[in-house]
């Protein structure tokens with residue numbers, strides 16, 4: 089209290105106290121003599137008077153301070169109320185039964201005073217969730233106004249902040265974000281060349297009108313020309329409308345030009361999200377290119393750092409995927425890896441060197457782009473010979489660091505993880521179907537003939553049956569992207585091994601590109617002699633193989649079947665290799681090799697030159713596969729019984745029931 093005393097108050101009190109002390113001293117000194125009674129009496133009364141003045145002074149001062157305090161409290165109370173109103177904050181205090189006990193002035197002004205005594209759900213159902221602590225903050229709408237609300241449990245108070253303006257501006261900002269679009273006209277010149285001049289003009293006018301209408305309907309800005317393609321700028325809300333309408337432009341052009349006998353489609357790429365304009369524009373160009381690679385006649389939409397959506401694009405267009413230039417695919421793969429958070433790569437179950445080396449190549453590419461990558465493989469299923477050579481070529485530490493099981497891979501799978509499937513495109517054949525089903529962004533790289541069962545909804549794929557092996561395709565991809573900072577030298581050796589095994593020592597599916605790929609691998613550091621040395625058949629393997637081949641018979645013209653001995657057990661990989669060797673013999677249309685595998689199961693491996701559907705035959709025996717490569721594994725039948733069934737099926741002519749193809753597995 090005394091801190092607030094002004095100086096003159098203090099001086100006065102000190103002066104009075106000094107007077108009292110002097111008076112008292114005088115009294116004590118002179119009391120015994122008692123001579124000057126009058127003087128003592130006067131001084132004593134002065135002392136008493138001063139004392140009374142000091143007491144009075146203190147009393148009045150405390151009264152004044154108290155008054156000031158009360159005033160301040162009132163001001164603060166008033167300020168608080170106005171501050172809350174100014175900040176658009178209201179309070180609702182609840183009763184123990186969650187009915188409204190009190191509302192602050194701010195809310196009362198909004199007419200919410202009428203809810204006092206009523207249950208909180210009268211105000212909003214969402215508040216129940218807030219109070220039960222399921223969520224920490226909600227936004228609710230009360231009479232056209234939006235409020236953000238939090239709940240203070242201890243005081244059973246709901247704080248409501250009126251945020252209508254904020255939400256309005258936020259939504260406006262979201263809706264008016266710019267979306268970048270790039271549109272190109274597929275097959276324009278080729279198609280026009282075939283038309284009469286008047287139709288050429290009509291087609292061009294038709295396309296331009298459609299584009300212009302599209303821009304007008306969705307309030308967009310269209311720039312460009314028909315030769316180089318168009319750029320379009322749209323507001324996000326208008327773009328969303330176009331998206332909900334499935335981009336009518338695409339269908340209108342495809343269907344509309346038909347009446348002029350033209351065959352023209354559009355490819356469009358759109359991008360949006362939180363990024364600078366240049367990055368969004370680049371992403372739109374990439375998306376448009378992706379639409380072209382996928383066969384055109386479609387829209388590719390990408391959110392910056394988010395997912396890719398495809399609209400349009402028919403099944404016919406999908407077939408052109410396998411014809412896309414590997415160089416373009418390499419670029420696309422490179423972009424996708426750069427955009428992903430991390431990479432997982434997976435081959436087929438019971439991985440061979442083609443799968444393993446392609447997977448390792450992807451790991452190395454990802455690492456050269458500073459992305460974390462893992463190869464998913466179940467090493468228990470890999471055959472012992474492959475595993476032995478793998479551990480001879482690849483350092484143990486590398487395998488431990490980079491090779492993981494499907495179960496471990498789930499921990500690495502996030503929304504923005506890119507899963508690359510190599511050496512198969514069949515969802516049943518992958519090493520971990522579970523991982524595949526959970527992945528969002530998928531790319532397939534394969535060299536097997538496209539079957540009915542293929543992984544759907546990929547971002548992009550490279551499936552080319554004209555390539556000997558996935559390792560060959562991966563070699564070209566590395567070459568085109570110039571990943572010159574790959575340092576793991578063993579990679580070139582295992583890729584070489586992948587090509588050697590898939591071509592059965594350059595005996596099957598080998599083209600000029602295969603040799604070129606091997607040349608590149610050698611340049612980069614592969615040692616063909618080392619790899620060949622490791623892969624060489626041991627004498628025992630050769631004896632096993634020739635023992636089987638020596639049993640081969642032609643059971644019908646062009647059908648060769650080799651059956652092993654009852655007491656012979658071989659690697660399943662031998663069976664496929666022997667069938668391929670038999671298929672290479674003159675006039676052979678289909679070859680079948682039957683023997684027990686190391687687990688004592690009767691196995692059959694079938695190959696055909698593309699005239700005979702061995703898939704149907706194998707399916708009838710309880711197996712499966714593709715038109716020109718299929719297999720059966722049976723723990724019920726012995727090899728003799730399997731052979732007898734096979735002969736019956738071949739004689740029945742079941743293999744003719746599907747249209748022929750000239751492609752070779």
Ligand SMILES: [Mn+2]
Pocket residue numbers: 442443511535557558590
């Ligand atoms: Mn392969």
